[in-house]
Amino acid sequence: MLLRDNIYRSIRQAILTCEFPPGQELREQMLAQRYHVSRSPIRDSLLRLEQENLVTVLPRQGYRVNPISISDAEDIFGLRLLIEPACAVAAARADNEALRTLDRFRDFANEERTESEFVEYNRTFHRTIADLSGNARMAAVAVDLDEQFERLVRVSLRVFKYEQVRVASTEHEAIIDALQAHDADLASRLSYEHSANAQSRIVTALRLVAEAWVQPVEAPRTME
Amino acid sequence: MLLRDNIYRSIRQAILTCEFPPGQELREQMLAQRYHVSRSPIRDSLLRLEQENLVTVLPRQGYRVNPISISDAEDIFGLRLLIEPACAVAAARADNEALRTLDRFRDFANEERTESEFVEYNRTFHRTIADLSGNARMAAVAVDLDEQFERLVRVSLRVFKYEQVRVASTEHEAIIDALQAHDADLASRLSYEHSANAQSRIVTALRLVAEAWVQPVEAPRTME
DNA sequence: TGGGTTACACTTGCATGTAAGTGACGTGTA
DNA sequence: TACACGTCACTTACATGCAAGTGTAACCCA
Known part of the structure; x- marks a missing residue:
């Protein structure tokens, strides 16, 4: 099983359950520490979540859970x-x-x-x-x-x-x-x-x- | 403008116009040389294209343009x-x-x-x-x-x-x-x-x- | 000959380093 | 005061290194 797939699912779940509420700012570093991995799989996951309209990437600033x-x-x-x-x-x-x-x-x-x-x-x-x-x-x-x-x-x-x-x-x-x-x-x-x-x-x-x-x-x- | 967005559009266009025909195998290295960038933005683009059902990722083997x-x-x-x-x-x-x-x-x-x-x-x-x-x-x-x-x-x-x-x-x-x-x-x-x-x-x-x-x-x- | 094993080439997955963009804040100036 | 402007901290974008998984083909041995 690829690491990034698990990370992706975890972050996704956290967003859908509002553990990461709408508007929440996300940082690669912060998530990397939380899941004990490097920034790479975190990055892959966040970009994927952007495609799904769940987060927005602000280039060189960070990520934000999309408000409703x-x-x-x-x-x-x-x-x-x-x-x-x-x-x-x-x-x-x-x-x-x-x-x-x-x-x-x-x-x-x-x-x-x-x-x-x-x-x-x-x-x-x-x-x-x-x-x-x-x-x-x-x-x-x-x-x-x-x-x-x-x-x-x-x-x-x-x-x-x-x-x-x-x-x-x-x-x-x-x-x-x-x-x-x-x-x-x-x-x-x-x-x-x-x-x-x-x-x-x-x-x-x-x-x-x-x-x-x-x-x-x-x-x-x-x-x- | 982010590099990865341009790369993404280029690869995408190549697939849609069948310059990369259905079934074509894609390699990060090969594309990186073609567009004169490192594997990172290529990787980002390919993962994004996977989300769109245009390519399939075969983990640790490569990528393939989806057959029709x-x-x-x-x-x-x-x-x-x-x-x-x-x-x-x-x-x-x-x-x-x-x-x-x-x-x-x-x-x-x-x-x-x-x-x-x-x-x-x-x-x-x-x-x-x-x-x-x-x-x-x-x-x-x-x-x-x-x-x-x-x-x-x-x-x-x-x-x-x-x-x-x-x-x-x-x-x-x-x-x-x-x-x-x-x-x-x-x-x-x-x-x-x-x-x-x-x-x-x-x-x-x-x-x-x-x-x-x-x-x-x-x-x-x-x-x- | 044929089944199993091993070694290897190849490719990506993940880690990490570096540079560049952004916003905030303080400073100088009119 | 109000407004540029420079500096700085912070964060990602992209580059690169390394390890691990996969398929292949040669090889050994029965």
């Missing part, structure tokens, strides 16, 4: 509303055997769940449907969007706690039913509504925490 | 059929002043055009519409897809020459008309048909050059 802007979040939402139903439509054409594997996502809310369990469950569910679409590129876009989304979910969960766990789980089961019945139209519609619901909750939450992590518009810094 | 597989091309096409009309729908909501800038894409086929001029024109047209959508993320996906697409177009142009220049240009003007009339439905449908037409030409061309650059399906796919 409302307009960027809305862009992500708009794309998701397009991609997720499309994945569902394609997935509805999968064969019965493959669709039966979705059963493992039923009955999730029957037990008490932690935040991490919910995030993990949610990610795996959406990723599985993306894979079932049979279009690797589409799945890649969907997964990427979901991961960007996840950071927003984390922020939102701090506001809405777990009330959404049961709601989401119920909506998931309806989507599973539609897919297993090969009803592409229904699956698409449910998928769209599921995304829209999640997003409206999140956008509300984002506005609530706007002062802390969400950047409305880039403002000049030295104005005193 | 029919199934991957079909995946790209499928996604394009989803994204391009969505961009058009969003772009139809742009204001009149912005939409008037599309006029510069009219009358392209009135003069003789080189292959490069056509590719450039085509890219700029699609990118402009993506930008007009007002969704930066969607535009980024659209641009990325278009660039992947471009490599396929290059292959296809060697077969169909320039017969498609006039066709494409006419279709573009129809899309411009629809957008400037704010007719989102029509723009969407025309955009879909335009993509579908281009793709069917390309897929035919791909099959013709299959032996040289195109990798047949390696693994059985889940669908179809």
Whole structure:
């Protein structure tokens, strides 16, 4: 296993869980010490994360965890509303055997769940449907969007706690039913509504925490 | 300007124009000599290109320009059929002043055009519409897809020459008309048909050059 | 002959050194 | 005071060194 891949995943995870919060400044040296490696694999990882829109490189100054802007979040939402139903439509054409594997996502809310369990469950569910679409590129876009989304979910969960766990789980089961019945139209519609619901909750939450992590518009810094 | 950005663009361009053809093996050393720099910026560029699905890194062995597989091309096409009309729908909501800038894409086929001029024109047209959508993320996906697409177009142009220049240009003007009339439905449908037409030409061309650059399906796919 | 082993050439992964760009701050001057 | 201007600390960009992983081919031995 390549060192840089582990480092990459670690830093990425730290950003997505907001351990490195939006706006956080990152230094190669600091991360190198933290992970006990040289600057090289750190550098590789940070450049990769820049490609993913998770950090910004300020040449010869450092790196910064990308702030969450409302307009960027809305862009992500708009794309998701397009991609997720499309994945569902394609997935509805999968064969019965493959669709039966979705059963493992039923009955999730029957037990008490932690935040991490919910995030993990949610990610795996959406990723599985993306894979079932049979279009690797589409799945890649969907997964990427979901991961960007996840950071927003984390922020939102701090506001809405777990009330959404049961709601989401119920909506998931309806989507599973539609897919297993090969009803592409229904699956698409449910998928769209599921995304829209999640997003409206999140956008509300984002506005609530706007002062802390969400950047409305880039403002000049030295104005005193 | 950072050295690595120039190098990145150069290598990328070489891949997209098939100067580095699909399947070509790349070596850091070889590229470093070619561009008169050390391995560092070459390395940065290659890792970035890996993220874009243009090259594959074989750890401790080297790099390879990704072959074009029919199934991957079909995946790209499928996604394009989803994204391009969505961009058009969003772009139809742009204001009149912005939409008037599309006029510069009219009358392209009135003069003789080189292959490069056509590719450039085509890219700029699609990118402009993506930008007009007002969704930066969607535009980024659209641009990325278009660039992947471009490599396929290059292959296809060697077969169909320039017969498609006039066709494409006419279709573009129809899309411009629809957008400037704010007719989102029509723009969407025309955009879909335009993509579908281009793709069917390309897929035919791909099959013709299959032996040289195109990798047949390696693994059985889940669908179809 | 053929299976296993070893040595080697080759290429990148990671570590480290050096130079150059950037912003901050203090100083001098009008 | 307000504004250039020079200095300095800090951080990355790029260069280079070295070690480790991989594939190949020669070689040994049954």
